[in-house]
Amino acid sequence: MGVVVRLLSALLVVRSVVQGRDADAPPRRRSDPLAGQGTGVPGARAGTPAQVPARGWWQIVRRAFKESSADNVSMLAGGVAFFGFLAIIPALIALVSLYGLVADPAQVAATIEGLSEALPESAQQLVADQIGAVVGAGTGSLTTGLVISVLAALFSASSGTQNLMAAINIAYDETESRGAVKLRAIALLLTAGAVVFVVVSIVLVAVAPVVLDALGTTGRVLGQVVRWVLLVGLVVLGLAVVYRVAPDRDAPRFRWVTPGSFLATVLWIVGSIAFSFYVDNFGSYNKTYGALAGIVVFLLWLYLTSYIVLLGAEINSEAEYQTERDTTRGEPQPMGIRGAAKADDAVDP
Template sequence: MLSAGLVARSVVRGVRHPQDPDHRPRREPATPDTPPGSRAATPTDIPPAGWWQIIRRAFAESSKDNVSMLAGGVAFFGFLAIFPALIALVSLYGLVADPAQAAQTLESVTSALPASARPLVAEQLQAVVTSSSGGLTTGFIISALAALFSASSGTQNLMAAVNIAYDETETRSAVKLRLLALALTLGAVVFVIVSIALVAVAPFVLDHLGTVGRVIGQVVRWVLLVLLVVVGLAVLYRVAPDRDSPRFRWVTLGSVAATVLWVVGSVVFSLYVDNFGSYNKTYGALAGVIVLMLWMYLSSYVVLLGAEINAESELQTVQDTTKGPPRPMGSRGAAKADDVVAGRNG
């Protein structure tokens, strides 16, 4: 009878707690030797405690990597590249539209800039339109290629800074680096042209719906811009470092964080410059240049901080974060993917 009772008890327990082969195991708690989220297959699998570690390390690494100094260099070379990029952008856009219309559309997109810096960009756009023939001539091709080459120098400096954020050593040849920078620059120009088309068409279509349509059009314009910035940053974080490319899921959250910080930072900076700053009194005619460079510095810092966040999120897990079949640590071709932070206080 005792044996029968034990058997019956086991059967009852089996009914109450059936074995479900598809049951997903609970997340393993962190131990002194494993950080929270050490088995995460995606960034969303990392618990809040793990993300707290990631954010802390990202800011610590940004200080260690001298991101503030790197952002200054990126902003300087970006400033030198922005006007050649505008020339290439208006010239290429002018092949399918009137150059004046292209400049007008571009000027509306520059609303993200502080008010003090907008006239500087507007004047340059007007100069480009005045000198643009809008035709596919030999002079146009040479000018566009020269502008793209000049703009790619700024892109190459940004790539170098992102490479440092990922703790990678640059091994690519100068030719390969320049070609990749040119490809990214050309891709950015085409990307902006497509963005302009979407941003310009959406409000025009919705304007026919009256006041509500115009409001929706403005919302759609900014949502599209934000989404396009997220995608653009994700591509940059994926291809810029000298390493095996991470999966897109491991660059998305850093892109979102950088975009949100960029939008909020741009709004706050614009409000400060327009209402509290005294740049016009201090710098006079150079105020627009100074404000634009400060805004580019802020933007560069945020982009590099996003790269640090992505890099530290890869360091949080032992899972392979690179594209292709899973590989063991030490053979993934990426410094952050080939390591994991130690301990729950990592």
């Protein structure tokens, strides 16, 4: 009996010592390689978006819409649309001027007008009129005046880009800390890159059908398919670059900006077609706004586009929040020192 009592006493002592050590030990960080296992969060250990299960994506989408409301994305989209409208004409000037150095500016005008078919008729006419004015004023040669004009146009257009960057920062829960010069430089690079990107896109979209036309009817059908596949792929790529560069944080890996880019592209195409159908068949903007109808409709389309782009940023942001793995580029870092608000936190179980 005495032996049993001593054994029980020894066990109680050991238990108290272990409990004391556990109480003194710091809590295990969520960045621990084992953290997330058994937490009940679907996708907590996902290394890529594809590894997040369907239940995890349902949570991501729900949080994205909730966050879009909390971040006042509808109001942010209005600001981005307004400044985007002010940036459209300078961007078109830069685009047509640069394209005119290597090809007939009328070709880019025809291509852009063809791609704008998804817009309502009043907005199409507005775009066509502005492009016609820009093409008519082009010189087709590289002069000092042209260089100054293009640089001035890019600088003006970059103001719209800068407002988009600020809105994406909010979607990623980041606080802007970059200086005015650095911020403007990034906006200029993004704007210039967008112009070059559009030029390349126009060349690819215009050339592919011409090459495939030689195959006859099959080639023409295939040419249209290739044209739109290229266009969708290029838009997805362009949005991915914006989502990666625009926010003030350590850049996420491309895999973590792809879901929002793809979803935003699909929603943008479907939304543009639906909006065009509504305006052309049920809208009464011409009666209400008269000569301003084209501007109003185009602003509404820009608002729709801006909202969808910001929603894509919210999707990417919440996808990073779903996993505890490091989603930023470079070597994996512990949670808390990754330089990104969403990457440095994770969903509570």
